[in-house]
Amino acid sequence: MRKYTIGTLLAVLLLVVALGAGTTGALAAGTITIAYSEGGHTLDPVMANDLTSDTVILAVYDQLVTYGTRKLPDGRVVGVTNDIRPMLAERWTVSPDKKVYTFYLRKNVKFSNGDPVNADAVLFTLNRIANTPGNGSFLFQVASIDPKQVKKIDDYTVQIGLTRPNAMFLQVLAMYTFSILDPAVVKEHGNEWLASHAVGSGPFKLVSWDPANGVILDANKDYWQGPPKVDRVVMQVIPESSNRVAFLKAGSVDMAVEVPPKDVRDLRAAPGVIIRSDPSVRILYFAMNCGVKPFDNPKVRQAISYAIPYKQLINDVMYGQAQQLRSPVPDGMPGYNGSAWHYSYDLKKAKKLLTEAGYPHGFTFDFTLGSGFDDWEQDAVLIQASLAQIGVKMNITRMARPQFLQLMSQKKLTAFISKWTSFVNDPGYHLGFLLDGKGPANYINYDNPKVDALLAEASKETDTASRLKLYEEAQPYIVRDAPWAFLYQYARVVGIRKGVSGYIFYPDELIRFYPLSK
Amino acid sequence: MASYVLKRLLYLLPTLFGVTVVAFVITRILPGDPALMVAGQQVSQATLEKVRASMGLDKPLLTQYFFYLKALLRGDLGFAWHTGHPVLRDLLTYFPATVELTLTSLLIALVLGIPLGVASATKSGGLLDHLSRVIALVGVSMPIFWLGLVLISVFFVTLRWVPAPMGRLSFAVGPVPSYTGSVILDSLLSHNWAALRDGLMHLLLPSIALSTGTLAIVMRMTRASMLEELGKDYVRTARAKGQREALVLYKHTLKNALIPTVTVIGLQIGMLLGGAVITETIFAWPGMGRYVTESIMATDYAPVQGFALLSAFLYAIINLGVDILYGFLDPRIRYS
Numbered sequence: 001m002r003k004y005t006i007g008t009l010l011a012v013l014l015l016v017v018a019l020g021a022g023t024t025g026a027l028a029a030g031t032i033t034i035a036y037s038e039g040g041h042t043l044d045p046v047m048a049n050d051l052t053s054d055t056v057i058l059a060v061y062d063q064l065v066t067y068g069t070r071k072l073p074d075g076r077v078v079g080v081t082n083d084i085r086p087m088l089a090e091r092w093t094v095s096p097d098k099k100v101y102t103f104y105l106r107k108n109v110k111f112s113n114g115d116p117v118n119a120d121a122v123l124f125t126l127n128r129i130a131n132t133p134g135n136g137s138f139l140f141q142v143a144s145i146d147p148k149q150v151k152k153i154d155d156y157t158v159q160i161g162l163t164r165p166n167a168m169f170l171q172v173l174a175m176y177t178f179s180i181l182d183p184a185v186v187k188e189h190g191n192e193w194l195a196s197h198a199v200g201s202g203p204f205k206l207v208s209w210d211p212a213n214g215v216i217l218d219a220n221k222d223y224w225q226g227p228p229k230v231d232r233v234v235m236q237v238i239p240e241s242s243n244r245v246a247f248l249k250a251g252s253v254d255m256a257v258e259v260p261p262k263d264v265r266d267l268r269a270a271p272g273v274i275i276r277s278d279p280s281v282r283i284l285y286f287a288m289n290c291g292v293k294p295f296d297n298p299k300v301r302q303a304i305s306y307a308i309p310y311k312q313l314i315n316d317v318m319y320g321q322a323q324q325l326r327s328p329v330p331d332g333m334p335g336y337n338g339s340a341w342h343y344s345y346d347l348k349k350a351k352k353l354l355t356e357a358g359y360p361h362g363f364t365f366d367f368t369l370g371s372g373f374d375d376w377e378q379d380a381v382l383i384q385a386s387l388a389q390i391g392v393k394m395n396i397t398r399m400a401r402p403q404f405l406q407l408m409s410q411k412k413l414t415a416f417i418s419k420w421t422s423f424v425n426d427p428g429y430h431l432g433f434l435l436d437g438k439g440p441a442n443y444i445n446y447d448n449p450k451v452d453a454l455l456a457e458a459s460k461e462t463d464t465a466s467r468l469k470l471y472e473e474a475q476p477y478i479v480r481d482a483p484w485a486f487l488y489q490y491a492r493v494v495g496i497r498k499g500v501s502g503y504i505f506y507p508d509e510l511i512r513f514y515p516l517s518k
Numbered sequence: 519m520a521s522y523v524l525k526r527l528l529y530l531l532p533t534l535f536g537v538t539v540v541a542f543v544i545t546r547i548l549p550g551d552p553a554l555m556v557a558g559q560q561v562s563q564a565t566l567e568k569v570r571a572s573m574g575l576d577k578p579l580l581t582q583y584f585f586y587l588k589a590l591l592r593g594d595l596g597f598a599w600h601t602g603h604p605v606l607r608d609l610l611t612y613f614p615a616t617v618e619l620t621l622t623s624l625l626i627a628l629v630l631g632i633p634l635g636v637a638s639a640t641k642s643g644g645l646l647d648h649l650s651r652v653i654a655l656v657g658v659s660m661p662i663f664w665l666g667l668v669l670i671s672v673f674f675v676t677l678r679w680v681p682a683p684m685g686r687l688s689f690a691v692g693p694v695p696s697y698t699g700s701v702i703l704d705s706l707l708s709h710n711w712a713a714l715r716d717g718l719m720h721l722l723l724p725s726i727a728l729s730t731g732t733l734a735i736v737m738r739m740t741r742a743s744m745l746e747e748l749g750k751d752y753v754r755t756a757r758a759k760g761q762r763e764a765l766v767l768y769k770h771t772l773k774n775a776l777i778p779t780v781t782v783i784g785l786q787i788g789m790l791l792g793g794a795v796i797t798e799t800i801f802a803w804p805g806m807g808r809y810v811t812e813s814i815m816a817t818d819y820a821p822v823q824g825f826a827l828l829s830a831f832l833y834a835i836i837n838l839g840v841d842i843l844y845g846f847l848d849p850r851i852r853y854s
Contacts, residue, residue, distance in 0.1 A: 041816075042602035049558040133568035138561040195602035211601045212612070212804035213685060239802055243682060402550025402817040409554055423560050433560060440562045 030231035032500060032518055034511070035244040035256040039211035039237040044194040045179040046129050046136035049423075051257070051509060052235065054176045056209065059217050059233065059513045061179030061200030064089040064103055064122065065170055069504055078278065079506030081425040082334055084170040088117060088180055088201070089158075098165035098462050100149075105156040109224045111182040111201045119152040124183035126150045126160070132191075135423070136177045142429060143172035165462040168426050175423065176510070203228045203514040213237055217513065229502070229517035248273060248495045254518060255503070256495040257511070260374075261321035264493060272498050278505035279323055280492040281330040282421040284375075285484035286383065291445030292414045294363055301482040303353035305343040308485050309386050317378040322488035327475045328435055330489045332507060335427035335468035340476030341486065351390050362391025367415045369396050370404030376417045379487065408443050417487070418443075425507045427471035428459055435478055446483035519845075522853035523838065530834050534827065538590065541826035542583050550817035556599050586823070595827075596820030600813065605824040608809060613828070614699025615686060616805035619797065620790045622721055623729035624783070631733045632779070635740025636772060642745060650737055657734030662793050666727040666800040673723060680719045684802040691716045724801040728793050732786045739782045743775040777847050784840035788833050 040052035045061060048054050068083030086092075089103040109117040129136040130147040140147065149161025162169060172178070185199045198206045203225070204217040215235040219228040236253060238244045241260045248256040249270050259267065259275070267273050288295040288304065295301055314322050323331070326338030354362060369380050384394045394415075399407070407413050420441070422430040433439050436455050437447035451474050458470035479486075492509050502515035553570035561569070570576050574585060589596060595605035603611075638647040673679045681688050686701045694704045694713045702721065705713035747753065748771055756766045795807030802808070806825060813821035844851045 040602075041600045044602070047556070047599075049560075133565060133572045134557055135561050135565070137568070138565040141562065141565075192597065192604075195599075210611075210804075212808070238684060240684075243684060247682070400549070400815070402548075402555060402815065405554055405559070406549060406551045409551070409559070420559075441559050 030518070031234060032230050032232070032255065032513070032516055033234040033236055033253045035238045035247055035253040036214070036235050037237075037239055037241065037244070037258045039214060039235075040209070041211070042195040043198045043206070043209060044191070045177050045181070046132045047134050047195065048176065049135055052215070052237075054508070055510045055513075056198065056206065056215055056217070056235070057176040057179055058202070058510055059204040060198040060202045060206050061176070061181070062088050062109075062117075062202050063174055063176070063178050063180065064105075065092075065174045067171075067174055067506065076276070076278065077504045079504055079508075081171055081174075081507050084174060087174075088122075099162045101160045101162075101169070102153065103158045103160070105158065106224065107156055109201055110222070111185070111199055112205050112220050112222070113182065113185065113199055115182050115184050117180060117182075117201050118155050119158045120155075121180050121183055122158045123150060123152050124186070125178070125181045128181065128186070129177065139172050139175070139177055139423070142424065143169045145169070164460075167462070167464060167467055168424055168429060171424055171426060175508075204233060207232075211237070223514075225514070228514050230513075233513045233516070245495070248497070251497060254497045254500045255511075259493045259495045261317075261319040261491075261493065264319060264321055267495055274496045274498055276494045276496060276503055276505065277321060277491045279332055280421070280490050280505075280509055281332045281425055281507045282419060282490040282492070282509070283325050283328075283330050284322075284379075284417065284419045284487040284490065285325065285328075286379075286417050286487055287413075287415065287444045287484050288482075289411065289414050289444045290447070290483055291411070294357065294359060295365075295414070297357045298481055299353045299357035300359065300363075301485075302343075302480075303350045303357065303390070304387070304392070305482045305485040306346045306350035306353065307386050307390050307392070308343070308383055308487070309345050310343075310487070311345065312382055313379050314488055317375050317382065318488060318490075321491040321493055323491070325486040325489050326479075327486065328478050328484065329427050329430055329471065329475055332489075333422070333425050333427055333430060335471035337472040337475040340479040342479075343482075343485070345386075347386075347390055354390060354392075359391075362393065364393040364395065365414055367394045367396050368404060368407065368413045369398050370401050370408075370416065370418070371398065372401045373419070379417060409441075411443050411445060413443070419490075421509065423508070427468070428455070431455055431471065431474065431478075432459070435483065444483055446478075446481070448477055448481055451477050451481075519842075519853055523842070526838050526841075530831070533834060534830060537827055537830040538587065538823070539583075541823040542586060544826075545819045545822050546579060548814070548817065552599075552817045552819060555817050590827075595824040598813065598818055598821040600816040600818045601809075601821075605820045608821060609806065609824055609828060610699075612804060612806045612809045615701075615803060616791070616794050616798070616807060618686075618700045618702065618721065619724055619728060619803060619805060620787065620794055622725040623790055624732065624787065626725060626729040627732035627736050627786070628783070631736030632740050632772075632776075635737040635779075636744055636767060638737070639741045639744035639748065640767065647741075650741070654734040654738050657730040657737075660730060662727055662731070662796045663800055665730060666724070666797060669723045669727055670800070680723055681716060683720075683723060683800075685804055686717060686720050687713060688716050688720075724797045724803055727800075728790060728797045731793065732783075732790060735782055735786060736779060739779045740775065743778045744771060747771045747775045773847055777844060780840055780843050780847065784836050787836050791829060791832065 036052050038052055040056060041050050042048050042053055043056055045057050048057055064087060065084050066087040067079045067081050068085045069077050070080050071077050088106055088109060090106045092101055092103045094101055111117060130140050144162045144164050144166040146161045146163045151159045153159055179200060182199055186194060196209060203220055203223045205220050207216040207218050209215045214237045217233045219231050221227045238247060241258060244256040245263045247253045264275055268275050288301050290296055310324055326341035329336045331338060369377060380396055384396060387394050408416060432455060433441040435442055435446055437452045454470050454474040458467050461467040461470060492505060496503055500518050502517050504512060504515060553566055553573060553575055557566055557569040574582060598605050598608050601608055634650050638650040641647055670683050674683055691713050694701060694710050695708055697704050697707050701717040705717055753766060753771055756770050794805060795811060798805045798807035799811055810822060810825040
């Protein structure tokens with residue numbers, strides 16, 4: 001009898017195998033499925049800082065204000081981060097000293113559970129951000145918001161006071177971090193609940209979130225701007241990039257993000273697939289620690305900058321899905337000035353600079369390679385080979401990302417490659433973090449008093465044009481000092497099936513689902 | 519018997535306590551700064567310190583351990599920041615996937631390994647014996663990750679017999695209601711035949727990849743102890759009194775020969791749980807192995823500690839089960 005049981009089991013198993021594999025069927029109409037590389041960490045707007053989580057938050061919640069869009073001559077539509085438009089606030093006024101903003105909320109907007117979106121909700125949200133340690137509360141400082149001066153004027157009017165005039169304030173307010181929460185929901189379920197649940201006034205309602213598999217969002221039919229054009233958005237987690245590409249080609253997903261550059265040409269030729277490649281403000285740089293010999297000598301850093309095969313990195317490693325970075329500030333960020341960049345690939349010049357610096361025969365240095373990004377490794381190997389030609393020996397040490405981040409933030413690394421996308425698309429935020437002498441992410445001891453002075457002056461300037469001019473003035477100093485070799489600016493590549501429209505590129509690289517249709 | 523089990527369970531307590539200490543220390547030794555991972559790079563040093571304090575990481579290690587232990591006694595395994603869920607909830611989500619994978623692998627190993635072992639022992643030196651020796655050698659020496667990739671390359675990429683090696687069910691099939699946490703059982707219970715087929719196809723390659731090592735060991739172990747038992751007097755007596763050969767083999771000999779095999783199976787379940795970490799990563803299987811790997815990469819302490827504790831507990835329980843099983847196989851074994 002027992003033998004029969006086992007035999008039957010085996011037979012059933014074999015039968016099932018023999019029936020063959022079912023391939024995934026056609027995608028349901030009204031549903032847009034998008035392949036993501038990871039499933040997100042937390043849906044709490046104040047704590048989130050990964051692409052998947054942030055995208056879900058923008059789909060479920062609204063903010064007081066939002067970014068405008070612009071149609072480019074080639075037909076692409078892109079988000080414009082310094083064009084601030086009304087969202088939950090239908091208008092706002094600014095006091096003459098530019099320190100007090102008064103927001104007038106749209107009436108009759110409701111959270112998806114029916115609760116009203118009013119001044120209490122805004123106040124609750126802002127107070128929660130101020131009191132939760134993390135990047136949210138830090139953004140309060142970035143935008144100079146004075147938590148004590150956040151006031152309710154009436155049910156639909158809120159006043160926010162700043163400690164000083166701040167050009168970044170409205171832009172920060174448009175970020176996912178400042179998503180307006182329903183106080184009743186948070187009070188009922190507690191803060192931890194928000195890490196895995198979301199109830200907002202946005203265009204979609206969260207049906208389910210499983211970091212290992214994906215996210216399902218259903219249209220909020222009562223959305224105050226009108227219902228979304230699709231009934232459902234599925235964010236499917238497909239960690240392997242080659243699988244994301246295969247699924248897109250097969251039509252098993254409607255869109256795929258994080259498409260590897262090497263597959264772009266192939267996908268462009270694939271029937272039914274459209275590739276959107278937009279220059280992003282995500283930058284990659286080769287950092288040299290100015291506090292460590294011989295990189296304390298600007299001539300050495302300049303020599304390295306002349307010995308990097310820029311075109312090879314962009315063409316062979318990135319397959320053209322990147323553009324030359326010409327300044328610490330990326331092209332596409334307001335106040336960009338790439339005019340001072342002059343580092344072509346010139347080994348003779350590099351050698352000459354090394355000799356002037358007192359290293360005619362080169363030197364040896366330690367380079368740390370953080371794990372997780374294929375292009376970094378390929379870049380490092382190409383740079384290593386190129387530097388060897390001017391007698392500079394680059395010892396590459398590989399390191400897991402958590403350890404890499406830790407040592408980098410402790411300024412213990414001599415040289416490394418790193419990427420950066422500023423949450424706020426603004427040169428003050430960007431340079432203030434990375435290259436101000438006291439910048440929290442200035443991991444390489446770069447300190448030029450002239451640059452610091454210009455940055456300080458710019459942060460006090462209330463006139464937008466004059467402010468940006470000061471940042472434009474600061475960049476050539478940094479380019480000449482060469483604390484980084486400026487490698488490239490990534491392109492944001494998204495694969496889209498024909499028939500899916502409404503994709504808008506935003507500098508924060510987050511897809512807004514509301515305009516999508518199929 | 520009952521007092522024996524109770525005593526063994528009591529012994530478990532100091533073991534688990536030791537595990538909490540080791541897991542706590544090891545996670546702290548690992549490089550990486552959890553506060554930095556949570557807050558990201560775009561905060562000031564002061565904010566980073568606040569995040570560290572809010573996570574309790576600014577306290578001395580001994581105090582941190584004390585808080586951890588206190589929470590543990592309340593049944594609170596902590597919060598996994600990288601998934602946004604309490605660790606206990608995560609483990610309950612991912613554990614069934616690992617159990618399903620592990621048990622299926624074990625089933626494959628036993629169903630194939632024991633009969634093959636018996637057969638190669640009875641026809642020692644024959645063709646089947648040589649064949650099983652080759653299978654055993656390959657099974658033991660082939661790394662799981664390599665076999666997994668080969669299986670994917672052959673059965674998914676080339677032959678297209680199985681669905682994309684990702685997770686437990688295709689998205690198109692949709693989730694099945696969760697009664698047991700096992701996709702196979704749940705789709706059976708909900709009469710969802712499409713999901714059953716899809717689930718089995720998803721389960722096939724990873725469980726084969728995971729089972730090979732255990733299959734080889736079970737097979738060799740069964741063969742060796744069968745050979746030993748077959749030479750004993752009681753077998754000769756059984757044969758002399760005219761007992762049917764099948765009965766001699768499966769009723770008398772195999773039962774005695776299984777004792778060492780059962781020991782090995784107990785140990786192998788531990789190995790399978792360990793091997794599942796690799797298999798789950800390759801096949802994007804949403805189980806505990808993948809969960810703990812991601813936790814380590816994210817410097818997320820609580821889930822790593824929770825996983826260590828759960829694994830140790832399981833290991834101890836399985837060993838206890840093995841010891842009890844001895845008594846059924848050999849009634850002469852007494853517990854005290």
